[in-house]
Amino acid sequence: MASLKIFQCFFLFSLLGTCFGDKILFLLPLASRSHVHVFEPLMKALGERGHEIVNLSPIVSKNMPPTVKQIQLITVDDLMGKMPDPFEQRKLGTLRAMLNSSSVEHMHTACIKLYENPQLSDVLKNEKFDLVIVDVLLNYCVLGVIPHFKAPSILVSTLAAPSYLSTFFGNRLPPSFVPCVFLKYSDQMSFLERMGNTLLDSLFAFMWERMFMLRSEEMYKKYLPNGDQLPGINEIQANSSMMFMNSHFTLNYPRPLLPDVIEVGGMHTQPAKKLPKDLDEFLSDSGKDGFIFFSLGSIVKAKEMPENSRKVFLNVFSRLKQRVIWKWETETMPDLPPNVKLSKWLPQQDVLGHPNIRLFMTHGGLLSTQESVYHGVPVLGLPVFGDQDLNVLQAERGGYAKMVEIVDITEEKLESAILELIDNPTYAQKAQTLSKLVKDLPQTPLDKAVYWTEYVLRHKGAPHLRSAARDLNFFQYYVLDVAAVLIVLLVLIIYLILCCCKTIYRRTCGKKSTRNVHLKKE
Structure with missing residues (x-):
C-alpha cells in the first residue's frame, strides 16, 4: 500500500512538478447532490496536485484521481428520500418551508444513521488530517469532527453566505443593502423593506440556532469520542480559518468581504463537451428555431408535480416551434408531443453550451443560474424553495430572465414568458454580456479556491487573516x-x-x- 502511494505521488510529481502530501478531509456526509457538485471540482483539483483526500459524502463522485478516497456513510435516498413534497411546501411560503419541523426531524434522523455507520468510527480512530473542508449549511451535526482532529478548517457555503454564517468571521452583512436570502428584495430597499429585512434576518438567525444548531450540537457531543469536552458550534465556526462562498459579484449583489471570506462561485462551470449521439441528433436537428432545456434540478422530482401543472407545460410545449428536452424521472409520459424528448439524466452544461439552445427553464438553483450565465443562455425561472426565489429575482433584475410562479401556473402565463424570452433578443444579449463578465477574471474560481486552500495549509490556518471583528459582539x-x-x-x-x-x-x-x-x- 505504501509503495502504491509512493508510485502515485511520483506519477503526479512527474506531471505536475510537485507532491504536497497534505491530507485533507472533505466533510459533507449530509450534502445534497447539488451541494456535492460544488465540491467535486475542488476535490479533484487538489487530488491531482498530490494532496491525499478523504471524502465523506452520500455520493460517490466519478473520475476522481487515485489520491481521493471516497467513503459513502449514507445514501442520497437516506438523506432526501422522505422529504416533504416540495410543491406542497411551496404553498406554505419559503420561510415556513425552510423551518418546517418535519424537514428538521428528517435531517436529524439522517444524522443519527450517519453516526451509527462503523466506517465513521474507523475514520475518527485511525485518521489524522492537516485540513478539514466542510459543507457548513447541512452538516452542523458533524462539526464536532473539526476539533476532534485538531486541524484548521475551511467552511464552504454553497450559496452566498447569509449573515448568520459570515458573522462568525467578523463579516457582518449590513441589512441596509444585503437582502435576506428568503426575501424577494433587491440591494436597493425602501425604508420599510430595510426594516423587514433587518427583522427577518435577525429572526431567522435566532430560529436557526434554536431549531437546528443547538440540537446538532447535542448530537455530536453525544456520539463523538469525548464529545462532552468538544466546543460548541458557535465556537467551532468562530475558530475556522476561512470561508468559501459559492457566489460571484456579477450574479449576486456585491457585498463587503474580509480577506478570509472568499468568493469562489462558478468553480464547477466548464466549457461544453460533445453530447451523446442520440441527444446531439435531437438537439442539432432543431434547426434555426433551436430548442428549450427544462430541468427542475436534482432534489425536486418533476414527476411529482401536480397533474394540472404537467398538462399546462405539455399543452404550451406542443404549440412551440422549438424542440424541448425535459429532465423527467421516467422514460415515458402520456400524450407527449413529438417535439418533446424526456431524459432521466442530462449533462446540463453540455446541453447549455449547445449552439442551438434558446432558453433554459429552471428551478433557479444557484448552480443552474451560474451555469446559464457562464454559457450565456436566457432563463425562465420556476423557483420552488430555499434561495431559488432570490436567485431568479437577481437574474430577472440582471435582464436575462423572467420568473413564473410554478404553483399557480397557467398556459397563458407560461407561453407569454417563453415567447417574450425567445423573441426579444435583449435577454440573450444580456446573458452573453454577463457571460463575458464572469469569465473576465485574473484566475478562474477553481484556481482561486485551490490557491487559498493551499495558502491555509502553508500557513497553518492563516491566523494573520483574522479580523478583530470576530471578537466583537453586535x-x-x-x-x-x-x-x-x-x-x-x-x-x-x-x-x-x-x-x-x-x-x-x-x-x-x-x-x-x-x-x-x-x-x-x-
Whole structure:
C-alpha cells in the first residue's frame, strides 16, 4: 500500500512538478447532490496536485484521481428520500418551508444513521488530517469532527453566505443593502423593506440556532469520542480559518468581504463537451428555431408535480416551434408531443453550451443560474424553495430572465414568458454580456479556491487573516455602546448648558427686575 502511494505521488510529481502530501478531509456526509457538485471540482483539483483526500459524502463522485478516497456513510435516498413534497411546501411560503419541523426531524434522523455507520468510527480512530473542508449549511451535526482532529478548517457555503454564517468571521452583512436570502428584495430597499429585512434576518438567525444548531450540537457531543469536552458550534465556526462562498459579484449583489471570506462561485462551470449521439441528433436537428432545456434540478422530482401543472407545460410545449428536452424521472409520459424528448439524466452544461439552445427553464438553483450565465443562455425561472426565489429575482433584475410562479401556473402565463424570452433578443444579449463578465477574471474560481486552500495549509490556518471583528459582539461591532455613551454625554452637556443658562438668566435678569421694582417705588 505504501509503495502504491509512493508510485502515485511520483506519477503526479512527474506531471505536475510537485507532491504536497497534505491530507485533507472533505466533510459533507449530509450534502445534497447539488451541494456535492460544488465540491467535486475542488476535490479533484487538489487530488491531482498530490494532496491525499478523504471524502465523506452520500455520493460517490466519478473520475476522481487515485489520491481521493471516497467513503459513502449514507445514501442520497437516506438523506432526501422522505422529504416533504416540495410543491406542497411551496404553498406554505419559503420561510415556513425552510423551518418546517418535519424537514428538521428528517435531517436529524439522517444524522443519527450517519453516526451509527462503523466506517465513521474507523475514520475518527485511525485518521489524522492537516485540513478539514466542510459543507457548513447541512452538516452542523458533524462539526464536532473539526476539533476532534485538531486541524484548521475551511467552511464552504454553497450559496452566498447569509449573515448568520459570515458573522462568525467578523463579516457582518449590513441589512441596509444585503437582502435576506428568503426575501424577494433587491440591494436597493425602501425604508420599510430595510426594516423587514433587518427583522427577518435577525429572526431567522435566532430560529436557526434554536431549531437546528443547538440540537446538532447535542448530537455530536453525544456520539463523538469525548464529545462532552468538544466546543460548541458557535465556537467551532468562530475558530475556522476561512470561508468559501459559492457566489460571484456579477450574479449576486456585491457585498463587503474580509480577506478570509472568499468568493469562489462558478468553480464547477466548464466549457461544453460533445453530447451523446442520440441527444446531439435531437438537439442539432432543431434547426434555426433551436430548442428549450427544462430541468427542475436534482432534489425536486418533476414527476411529482401536480397533474394540472404537467398538462399546462405539455399543452404550451406542443404549440412551440422549438424542440424541448425535459429532465423527467421516467422514460415515458402520456400524450407527449413529438417535439418533446424526456431524459432521466442530462449533462446540463453540455446541453447549455449547445449552439442551438434558446432558453433554459429552471428551478433557479444557484448552480443552474451560474451555469446559464457562464454559457450565456436566457432563463425562465420556476423557483420552488430555499434561495431559488432570490436567485431568479437577481437574474430577472440582471435582464436575462423572467420568473413564473410554478404553483399557480397557467398556459397563458407560461407561453407569454417563453415567447417574450425567445423573441426579444435583449435577454440573450444580456446573458452573453454577463457571460463575458464572469469569465473576465485574473484566475478562474477553481484556481482561486485551490490557491487559498493551499495558502491555509502553508500557513497553518492563516491566523494573520483574522479580523478583530470576530471578537466583537453586535453592540461593539456597530459601536452602539460608544453611540450610547456619546448620546448620554450629549444629553448631559445640553442639560448642563441649559442649567447654566437658567442660572445666568436668574442672576442677570432677576437683578434687573428687582432694580426696576425699587426704582418704581422711589
